[in-house]
Amino acid sequence: MMARKVLAAILLVLGVAGTSRPDVPQAMAADTLHVPLAATRHNPGQIARATLAAVGQATAITITLSGVPAGVTRPIHIRAALVEGACNGKPGGREYPLDAPALADSPGHPGAMAAFAGPLGLSATMELPFEQFRTTPFAIKVRLTPADGGDEIFCGDVPH
Secondary structure, three states: OHHHHHHHHHHHHHHHOOOOOOOOOHHHOOOEEEEEEEEOOOOOOOOEEEEEEEEOOEEEEEEEEOOOOOOOOOOOEEEEEEEEOOOOOOOOOOEEEEEEEEEOEEOOEEEEEOOOOOOEEEEEEEOOOOOHHHHOOEEEEEEEOHHHOOOEEEEEEEOO
16 A cells, blocks of 8 residues: 555656756746656666656756665765667767756755655756657666666657
């Protein structure tokens, strides 16, 4: 019963993440993309989502994830990047790091150290125009830091 409540809370956070960002004006809410991120074999059973929103000539990106693999050092640091191409494509496309590395936070308490079991969040603004995501295929990749093995734990293709 407790596990169901925890899962329901995580799904609720993932379902609304990115829709109520205080730094993204409501007038720009129409220029958003929601990207489900699939867990890799290094992070089975976890779920994640990214939201991209136009902010002037830049793009705000919010990533919310349910958790990271057991054994990841605390506080939780993750690396996320936009990569030209697709998740299952050949490596080598141009990569745009979101932060290197970023301290994950708790979505309900931005700026607070991430909880041990999630949900976790990461927000950044990229100096890429939102329109570029409509014409160029991109994937969002989330990795652990090299100190935690550097494994890719989530990936999702940005719809264009």
